Amino acid sequence: MKKLIITIAISFSAFCATAQETNKPLINISGHADIYYGFDFNRPFSNERPDFLFNHTRHNEVNLNLGLVQADIDGGFYRGSLGLMVGTYAQYNLAAEQDLLKNVFEAYAGVAIDKERKLWIDAGIFASHIGFESAISSENFTLTRSLLAENSPYFLSGAKMTYTPNSKWEFEAGVFNGWQRIQRLPGNTSPAFGTRVTHTPTENLTLNWSTFIGNDFPQEDKRMRYFNNLYAEIQLSQKVALILGFDYGIQQEALESVQAGASRGFEHWYTPIGILRLDFNENWGMAFRGEYYQDQNGVIIEANSPDGFRATGYSVNLDRKISQNILFRIEARQLQNSTPNFLQDGQLVQGNFLLIGSLAITLP
Template sequence: MNFKSQVRSLLLFISCFSSSILLAQNDSIWHQKPELNISGFLDVFYVYDFNQPQKTERQTFLFNHNRHNEFNLNLGFVKLDVKHSKYRANLALQTGTYANDNYSAEPGILKNIFEANVGLSLNKKKNLWIDAGIFASHIGFESAISSDNWTMTRSLLAENSPYFLSGAKLTYNPNDKWEITGLIVNGWQRIQRLQGNSIPSFGTQIKFSPTEKVILNWSTFIGTDDPDIIRRMRYFNNFYGQFQLTKKFGLIAGLDIGIQQSMKGSSDCDLWYSPIIIGQYAINKYWKTAIRAEYYQDETGIIIPTTTPNGFKTTGLSVNLDYSPTRNIICRLEGRWLNSKDKIFETKTTPTNNNFIIGTSIAIKFSETLKK
């Protein structure tokens, strides 16, 4: 990206921010009292890895429920949020193995920030918003909050694409069927920009919901995760569709596909991709089950570095059983099998091609309005 492009991006951000201030000063609704809420989440888990790895951390490419033979907290956070028709804000502090593993590149207190952002409405219809700070990624159908997902463990594509971003985003909802978002961020899942990298990264999201039973999504990322001296541009797409086919059966199908320059200035690019399909069936009011099939290929180690001849080429299959006695509590049991072309999974003795785990978790969410 050249200097003129960076200047245009900065001017666009300043223009949007200035517009929001002018609207705020001239709109009496700005003085209405906001709503203040407190919420929280806890996810306690136990996983037994039948490969019996020597370390408690099981796999370097997994960031959730990634401990062997120990009870632990995957994610716990407390969140305060402010809601107003003209502005909004979120602050959430986190702890757990997810925070330790996935935020390991962030210094000090930053790895304990789950969310910290402020948003302003930019028009009278209140369907155009600008938000800035640390926020959840626009990529994928799985979040860090396990109870929002159809399976206990995360898919390979979710674990190896951003869960969080830091920057600013502009969101437009022309109607209740469409959502269009543009982002300027500090990098590929980074709060602080990588030292030595002088350019921001960009993203887009287009979400279309023609009915309440269908969601179609396309998200992108354009940027780099390198310092300037070796800068390789990265171009990434995430596609998924979520379908409630019957009252009891739902389906998610997705595909991540990305390319990255082989070296700075080169026209040659390396490819990685990951298709996935998940089916969920509601047995009754309290019980659900889900099956997931997935594949992840990163032959040159763009996202998942390996030293094996064929790189990372892994197939996965998992079966999930959920019990939810109330809306805010979910108890889960999952069996997951991974098979790789090369011997990448650690055991007590020598690496192997296969990995099988059984995991269980109990997660709880709560929310309370403090002030209206």
């Protein structure tokens, strides 16, 4: 009994000391601005690039892709973030949300539920657990986002649990309002779920598997979606890095398309990608990207071609770090569909070529 009392007293003292520490949370204010000019050689009359792209979407004009101000709080056993944004990314990527929500980048709060702070619960609007690319341009190997990133969630809303037992493993599971939705789709009453497993066996290798399961339609036309995202980040040398990724998803056919007496099948899409990053020195670097996206049934990308979306993409970008906080980039990107799919002068063509420059400023 005496040992038990001593143990309880020590634990209580440690808890009180921790509570005192959390009375003075760390607050970090940061900002980001990504100003760009892009020229689409298909010269879209509306000055809007293809509607399956949500970053750097305007043609032949100087514009702001993302302007972000964010406050992050770390209270030891609690944390939170509030980020507000403007720009064409917010305009196009959150077009389906209510007006008051269209400028929310992140808004969540979390609490640690164990003494060692290995297990956290967060709730609100937060960055998606899917993929290796961020909406913040300077955090990525390339200037523009991949087809893989543009057509999977950048953000999710709901609640998630994250467990980090050690430096090599991290696990996440969550319940969400839908596939990149802040508010649930009208008529949809079914929650969505997702998981993530990240393994870092060495400091030069990161492996990730993320999933999403849910219905993104009203209940009368419920179509279950099952999605997998896999990628590996490999630091080949001090100046050479490689990302290899693969997405695969399936979704139930629409009820109206199923013939009487037939079983309900699935439509699928997939996309492989590889990005090679070269750093010449502290100020200069470049990256090469190759990707392919196939969605013949229009599950994610509705194509202009009757044969569906089957596009190969290539890009090369050159980066110049002007200072620790300022990054200038220029990129050339070619998308080529297997059949005519992109609009040019009122006609469908197979290719789409973009030349784009960006100046990204990050503070602090």
